[in-house]
Ligand code: ASP
């Protein structure tokens with residue numbers, strides 16, 4: 361009977377030699393019969409690689425220097441963990457050399473494709489260092505190239521995963537290697553032709569959930585710098601309380617309303633198989649952290665979780681009919697369709713006789729958008745003072761209180777407005 365656990369280590373948990381030693385310590389302290397370790401790029405490496413790419417695509421040779429700085433950083437970390445003659449140094453150089461040679465030979469015209477071929481380096485090199493270091497410490501493991509497991513289409517930078525093919529690949533890999541511990545990468549995959557792809561920024565959470573799903577794992581653990589899930593950001597608010605148990609649905613809702621708990625795609629692969637997600641601190645492993653579960657134990661008695669998230673750039677846009685006629689369903693549909701097309705997150709919609717108010721993620725110059733002008737004209741509407749004022753504020757606070765109501769206080773220069781919406785579970 362398979363007995364898998366999946367552990368995901370994000371950028372902050374592997375950002376330097378000290379943190380990598382801590383990962384080894386955690387793996388020794390909490391042994392598991394069968395384990396898949398999913399790792400992100402070290403610290404802010406993905407951002408640094410994005411800077412390299414930007415400079416490279418601008419035709420500026422400074423990219424060479426930026427690239428070498430990233431290489432030097434990884435070598436420096438490895439020097440603190442390994443003997444001078446360790447084979448890990450060759451592996452690090454090989455990964456950097458391949459990426460550099462790719463950039464020097466690729467025609468600079470297919471940006472998203474180039475992006476994916478370059479940024480995968482971050483995860484490949486961090487997982488190499490971690491895998492070799494764990495082996496040196498006696499935590500025997502096999503390094504797995506996630507690009508040979510996670511099969512995607514070729515929507516570069518936000519590739520869609522083919523779970524069936526990925527599962528077949530994983531089964532083959534598990535048959536091939538007689539290991540009970542593997543180290544692999546989050547965030548990256550490859551098309552059926554073997555071309556590297558990525559799943560979208562911060563996608564490691566999602567990768568880890570996919571591995572947990574494919575292995576039918578007993579649990580998935582996210583090791584973070586906070587001790588579980590909190591009602592508010594504990595780094596900012598003194599009155600934040602820790603939530604020991606959160607349901608999948610609550611986690612999705614919280615994430616949607618701006619709490620940075622997890623990547624939005626994380627829950628589905630877990631919920632389907634009822635796999636528990638634990639969120640724990642890699643700095644305070646003695647604490648149990650929070651659990652995200654399918655159904656809370658004693659659901660009737662369980663207290664309702666209330667969470668507040670601070671988000672920047674939430675605005676209210678209010679449209680009013682010029683002639684005091686009722687607001688039409690057609691105008692509502694058109695506006696919503698446009699927001700959807702542009703990928704603007706809508707938090708609330710309310711409609712009165714003559715007004716339509718939409719609370720949404722801010723985008724610059726909404727009122728000046730061509731399509732907005734067309735809608736206003738076509739439906740004899742104008743954008744009222746509220747929308748105008750709200751779109752000028754720098755920061756708005758949004759607090760979503762879930763179950764049974766989501767309340768939104770949107771503050772703008774002239775005051776604040778309250779929204780209330782029932783959220784059914
Ligand atoms: N390294 C990638 C990023 O920073 C993926 C991840 O960390 O989840 O976006």
Ligand code: MG
Pocket residue numbers: 370371372400401403406562
């Ligand atoms: Mg990251």
